[in-house]
Amino acid sequence: MKTKAAPVAKSTFNVEEIRAQFPILKELVHGKPLVYFDNGATSQKPRRVIKAESTYYATINANVHRGVHTLSTKATEAQEAAREAIRKHINAKHAHEAIFTSGTTAGINLAATSLGQLLLKPGDVVVISGMEHHSNIVPWQLACERHGAVLKVIPITESGEWDGQLADELICQLANCKILAISHVSNTLGTINPVKKLIALAKKKGITTVVDGAQAIAHLDVDVQDLGCDLYAFSGHKAYGPTGTGVLYGREELLSRMPPWQGGGEMIDTVTLEKSTWAKLPFKFEAGTPHIAGIIGLGEAISWMEDYDKSAMAAHEHVLLEHATKELLAIDGLRIIGTAKEKVGVISFVIDGVHHYDLGTLLDQQGIAVRTGHHCTQPLMDRFGVSGTTRASFACFNTIAEVDAMVAGVKKAVKMLR
Amino acid sequence: MTTTMTLAQAQQDLVDEFAMFTDWQDRYEHLIELGKDLPLIAPENKVDTNLVRGCQSRVWLNAEMKNDLVHFTADSDAMITKGIVALLVRVYNDRAPQEILGASTDFIDRIGLREHLSPNRANGLSAMLDQMKRYALAYSSKS
Numbered sequence: 001m002k003t004k005a006a007p008v009a010k011s012t013f014n015v016e017e018i019r020a021q022f023p024i025l026k027e028l029v030h031g032k033p034l035v036y037f038d039n040g041a042t043s044q045k046p047r048r049v050i051k052a053e054s055t056y057y058a059t060i061n062a063n064v065h066r067g068v069h070t071l072s073t074k075a076t077e078a079q080e081a082a083r084e085a086i087r088k089h090i091n092a093k094h095a096h097e098a099i100f101t102s103g104t105t106a107g108i109n110l111a112a113t114s115l116g117q118l119l120l121k122p123g124d125v126v127v128i129s130g131m132e133h134h135s136n137i138v139p140w141q142l143a144c145e146r147h148g149a150v151l152k153v154i155p156i157t158e159s160g161e162w163d164g165q166l167a168d169e170l171i172c173q174l175a176n177c178k179i180l181a182i183s184h185v186s187n188t189l190g191t192i193n194p195v196k197k198l199i200a201l202a203k204k205k206g207i208t209t210v211v212d213g214a215q216a217i218a219h220l221d222v223d224v225q226d227l228g229c230d231l232y233a234f235s236g237h238k239a240y241g242p243t244g245t246g247v248l249y250g251r252e253e254l255l256s257r258m259p260p261w262q263g264g265g266e267m268i269d270t271v272t273l274e275k276s277t278w279a280k281l282p283f284k285f286e287a288g289t290p291h292i293a294g295i296i297g298l299g300e301a302i303s304w305m306e307d308y309d310k311s312a313m314a315a316h317e318h319v320l321l322e323h324a325t326k327e328l329l330a331i332d333g334l335r336i337i338g339t340a341k342e343k344v345g346v347i348s349f350v351i352d353g354v355h356h357y358d359l360g361t362l363l364d365q366q367g368i369a370v371r372t373g374h375h376c377t378q379p380l381m382d383r384f385g386v387s388g389t390t391r392a393s394f395a396c397f398n399t400i401a402e403v404d405a406m407v408a409g410v411k412k413a414v415k416m417l418r
Numbered sequence: 419m420t421t422t423m424t425l426a427q428a429q430q431d432l433v434d435e436f437a438m439f440t441d442w443q444d445r446y447e448h449l450i451e452l453g454k455d456l457p458l459i460a461p462e463n464k465v466d467t468n469l470v471r472g473c474q475s476r477v478w479l480n481a482e483m484k485n486d487l488v489h490f491t492a493d494s495d496a497m498i499t500k501g502i503v504a505l506l507v508r509v510y511n512d513r514a515p516q517e518i519l520g521a522s523t524d525f526i527d528r529i530g531l532r533e534h535l536s537p538n539r540a541n542g543l544s545a546m547l548d549q550m551k552r553y554a555l556a557y558s559s560k561s
Contacts, residue, residue, distance in 0.1 A: 030442065355475055355495055355496035355497065355499075356474075357474045357475040357496040357498065357499060358475075358496045358497050358498045358499075361446075361498050362446060362498075364533075365442040365443075365446065372474065373474050387476075387495075388474070412443075416443070416446065416447055416450065417450070417497055
């Protein structure tokens with residue numbers, strides 16, 4: 001699907017070889033080997049990424065785009081090399097279409113604030129879906145409040161998918177819908193949404209499309225041109241990169257029209273006390289000193305992923321998902337929330353008579369890290385009538401043996417709690 | 419039940435009780451048992467205004483002044499959390515406000531439940547302790 005200029009030979013996917021690259025996997029938790037199933041919150045980092053950050057600080061630390069001295073030039077080159085690696089990875093047309101942010105949240109806030117100012121008028125509509133993370137709800141609520149616009153929501157079916165027909169109707173029948181903001185993959189359910197189809201429909205109506213790709217970037221081949229979206233936000237730390245890093249991709253033409261979000265150094269062309277003019281892309285949206293070390297680490301994480309075949313990683317994660325689904329469903333009173341046909345390696349579940357907090361605590365005692373609670377998707381919890389779930393989210397370094405350890409851990413916990 | 423002991427003695431009593439358990443499973447099973455034995459909170463006190471903020475599970479904590487002592491009742495929808503609040507009720511219940519305010523909280527650590535004191539917002543133990551001390555402070559300023 002993705003067209004790359006120079007196809008490079010990929011390393012064969014071998015989970016043990018992958019695991020050896022993640023130092024944290026050797027850690028013990030409560031004296032037990034760590035089983036890390038909270039990759040949806042943040043993934044662990046391979047040694048290469050950790051090293052790239054520390055090497056930057058140890059050898060070329062300097063501020064970017066400012067100095068005439070050698071270190072500043074090297075730091076700038078390293079940062080811009082990361083931007084190019086990202087461009088290639090998501091198949092953007094231009095490197096300057098990738099704006100560095102602190103994460104998906106910052107990317108969506110940038111999008112909502114700037115697009116709101118550019119596009120929204122009283123009575124206009126912004127459409128999101130009922131499975132969005134709070135990060136893709138609240139910024140739009142704020143934008144709607146500021147501009148007198150209205151937020152409409154695509155309903156979610158029992159299996160945890162968009163109601164396709166209602167989604168199409170919302171997009172087609174609303175005369176004044178200006179923005180569609182949707183997640184590529186649900187953080188709580190794992191559902192892979194048919195974003196391409198809805199984006200195509202939205203484009204016909206002249207609607208600007210924003211995709212929250214936080215949960216997709218580490219698991220799917222993301223091709224922004226193929227998706228056809230206007231903006232695409234993701235975090236570095238969920239894709240084997242450092243925390244505090246992220247990217248907002250935007251189509252050049254749209255980014256050029258969007259007003260800046262934050263003001264400060266690096267984003268200006270000229271400043272007088274009366275008025276300033278903006279720097280060219282991407283710097284217009286990158287006020288202040290960026291997280292240079294993190295960006296370099298993110299570039300390394302991207303090239304680390306590029307070394308492997310992402311579809312082989314995805315296939316491995318799918319095996320884990322299928323195995324976990326089958327084994328967990330054999331537990332009496334266990335119900336999986338999110339049973340879409342197309343899912344990444346995320347499994348959210350509830351058990352009759354067992355509180356997710358208790359389960360998470362007892363799994364932790366066994367060295368197993370899962371997420372419990374509402375996963376920053378309270379409207380979705382309301383939709384399914386639960387106060388929270390227990391969520392296991394897999395990464396390429398997880399194994400079948402770890403899934404078995406979790407299932408045994410859940411059984412032990414349930415026995416203690418009933 | 420524990421009023422014959424000082425607060426510090428009640429804490430030590432719990433520490434000794436938990437010292438019998440060598441592995442996590444026994445420790446947590448005991449905690450769950452303590453939760454099950456927690457006296458029921460009156461239905462009229464199991465209201466949203468008595469919810470302790472900052473817990474992933476729901477915790478109701480009610481306080482009233484009886485004979486110059488703070489009387490606590492509590493409940494939770496999670497069993498471990500209920501066990502934790504039961505520990506706190508056992509230590510702090512029916513004490514003078516000043517005794518509650520002056521009490522050290524290091525017994526939590528000595529019981530082996532330190533992870534529940536972390537500032538991680540999923541953990542409610544700190545929030546419960548704070549709430550108990552707030553009640554004690556309110557009553558101490560009244561008396």
